[in-house]
Every structure is written in structure tokens, then in C-alpha cells.
Amino acid sequence: MSISKELLDILACPKCKGDIRLNASQDGLICDHCQLLYEIRDGIPIMLIEEAKPLEK
Template sequence: MINQELLAILACPKCKGPVRLNAQEDGLICETCALLFKIRDGIPIMLIDEAEKIN
């Protein structure tokens, strides 16, 4: 689980837009860029090169 205070200040590294927790709570989604940033051991991996493209 990610800390809610951390979630409130995180932004997409590509567009600087907001990110939201996905339904499984194992990643952060940027709707604008259609990218999923995985969360590993409670730490969001906010690297564009490691993000997964979604729909």
C-alpha cells in the first residue's frame, strides 16, 4: 500500500499530470499518457522507460 500523502504529491514524469492508484493497488496510472507505473515493495517506479502502456 502506498502512503496517501505521497500519492497526493506524485505526478507523471512524462506530462507532469496527476496519477491515480489502479484497482489492484499495485501501480499508478496516468490517464493522459496511458501509462502504468508499477509499485514495488511500496515504492512507485516513476521511470518512463519502465512504465507499461495501457489501452
Template sequence: MDKRLLDILVCPICKGPLHYDKAADELICRGDRLAFPIRDGIPVMLEEEARALAPEEEVSRA
């Protein structure tokens, strides 16, 4: 994921910062506990495409 792109992208719901999960190839919003997929190198920033993180799922601080 391009660092410059990550710096300008925000959560479409709360406008908070997103964190890149390289292993899952997702952008994570810690505040809303949502994971937005990245398909073919393009972030899919649609609420209906986001995956809700399970309560027990660890949200990485990296």
C-alpha cells in the same frame, strides 16, 4: 499507498495527476495511458519501466 505521497507524485512525462490502482499495485496516468509499477512499496517513476495501457483496457475513475 500513502495518501500524502500520492498527493505529491505526478507523471514524470506530462506532470499530470496519478491514480492508484490497488488491485494491480500501479500508479496510472490517464493522460498518457501509462501504468507505473510499485515495487516493495516504492513507486518506480521511470518512463522505460512504465507499462502502456492497451486501448481496450479500462482506466478506472476511482
């Protein structure tokens, strides 16, 4: 289940307040600035810094 474009437009990275985008598999949100992945579980984005996963380089 993907999140709506309207929700994606208003969400921001909780760490840097920057833009986020859906990842390729649409099961997470990526902040390119912080290099973090916020998971989407049951259609709900988990926007907690302590639960974010660092992106692999």
C-alpha cells in the same frame, strides 16, 4: 502494501507532469493522459518513463 495518500498527493507523472491515481489492484499508478502504468514494487513507486507499461485499450 499500498502507498500513503500523502505520497500519492505529491506524485505526478514524470512524462506529462499530470495527475496519477492508484490502479484497482493497488500495485501501480496510472496516468490517464499518457495511458501509462507505473509499477509499485515493495511499496516503492517506480516513476521511470522507460519502465512504465502502456495501458491496454
